[in-house]
Amino acid sequence: MNDDIVLKMRGLTKYYGDAVGIEDLDLNVYRGEIMGFLGPNGAGKTTTIRTVLGLLKKSAGKAKIFGLDSHEDSVKIRRRVGYLPGEFGMFNDLKVKSFLRYLLSLSDVKSEEKMMDVGNRLELEFDRKIKELSKGNRQKVGLVQAFMADQDLIILDEPTAGLDPLMQQRFYELLREEKDRGKTVFMSSHVLAEVEEVCDRVAIIKEGKLQVVEDIESLRNKVGKKLIVEFSEEVSPGEFRMKGVNELEVDDKKFSMVVTENLDEVIKKVSAHSIVNMNLETFSLEQLFLRYYSEGEA
């Protein structure tokens, strides 16, 4: 299993003077998975990514990529890592193709096949000058450069920022294909729907500290399901005070609760009464995310 760890962080810490950037992060990213990295602005997502890539000097801890120290072996690592920064500039006076070729040449990659393939799929205009590009098109250039050297690990910081929905879908397709080809992706995002759609696992960071690392399905199970039921008769709330039932709210005959365990028991108790309406819903990642941030821990 250790061989399958592509990116490993142990106690990774970055301080900016007295301010905490990230603190004591432990995280594994495994070969062939797409891991989402979630958190609000200022949570430490970009700091984590940039520290892992050696762009920022770590204050403590370790980060290893492909078993190599991310700081001491930074150049070796970058031969195998594609990276899309959250914010980036380019040589505005160059044409898109010239700029991408320059980056390819820095990576010592001769073939332009993948560059052209990804670019065409994202409808990138290679012959336009960079200064003429819209924000979305600049983001496409960033995405193409992250994928074009056919790296084993792709790290993306807010990859769909500025992309229209159609391009977002194409990007998701691209991610799935890369995963099918055994590539590993570590991506930060604000867009919970996209993490839900493409990621296998998710790590949530808050105020520089890792809150949870789970695969999306178990995260949902851990947080539970929301049950809303309206009875036609008076029902005692005490019936539902049992293990696994949280956040019970009663409004006359309408009951609302979050069920994390014993769903079968709860449903049996509900069915013992006459029901007017009932809804059992799974939390979306967005709701999960909000719960983490509004309540601290799920």
Next chain:
Amino acid sequence: MIGRTFLMEFRRGWKGLTLFLIVVMITAGGMVQFYPAVEEAMGGQPEGAENVKMDIEGSTVELSWEQYPNVTEYKVLQDNRSHMLTSTLVYNGTENYTEVQLETNETKYFAVLGILNGTDEVKFIGMATTVKTSTAFDELMESDFYRGLRGDREFSMTDIKGFISIEFFSWWFLLSGLYIGYISVNSITKDFEEKRMDLIFSTPLSRTRYILEKFAAIAFYSFIMVLLTGLIMVGSAQTLDVSVDAVNMISAIMGSWPVLLVVEAVAMLCAIFFVESRRAVGMTLLFAFTQYALQIISNFAKKYEYIGEMGILGHWDYNQVLFDEVFGYADFLLLTVITAIILTAAIFVFKKRDIPI
């Protein structure tokens, strides 16, 4: 992969670099073209010197001149400067000769004027001076500023080497050094400010190689600039009826190359340290101006020579090459070593620091 950053510097900056190169070459070539006019205007004796005979015996100056028709009265004016604006009358009479007693060893200029018969009209007959080579430029050379430029070396602006030394080499460092410092800072800080660093360092480019390739690109450019400037100056002189030693001329200017390399290395260190253009350019220009000031101050007097030795310009003695035909290889080497040390410091700082977003 190797050299891509080097080439990109040229690809992106060739317009600005070429423009500056053209300006420098026009200035260097054009400046030489002024030499004959300067020599003719300033290089001879004072105006009308052929009309006034002067003999000096001890502290007595004997002045004589031809009688002029219709002139009934002669006046002789005396001044310490050739402009005669503060002159005093030392003779007024009808004779065509006079004697003047010198009270000090100061330079004296004499102007002989004639008053035309029956009128107030004045005829300028000629000038004479006690200085052997009395030209306006030579007087200028005695000023503090020009003495600072000359160092303790005696030469004349009416000589092509002296002319080029004063009119070109004395300010060449300011022109080229400030420009090289400016572009060196911007070649790095613009990558920070325009947020390109993350993309550049997402590739397997090491920070050491990034700095070295940037440095090499500008070093190569400055070499071409210096060499072309030397060639243009020599070529320009060839079109005149003036003999210059091409090898010496080019060697003299090539000695400025390692000086520019030091400025470049300092600029890159400032760029890495300050990260943003304004402060880094400011510090680099301050460094360059300080070097120039140190050199000028050190040339005022022998006792200040040690100040010049502390600066980099103290190790580029173009006059030694021009006049003595001695190239300072040790200085060249020393400046190269200083460059390497500063550049190593820049790389060290860059490797230790965060790349800001």
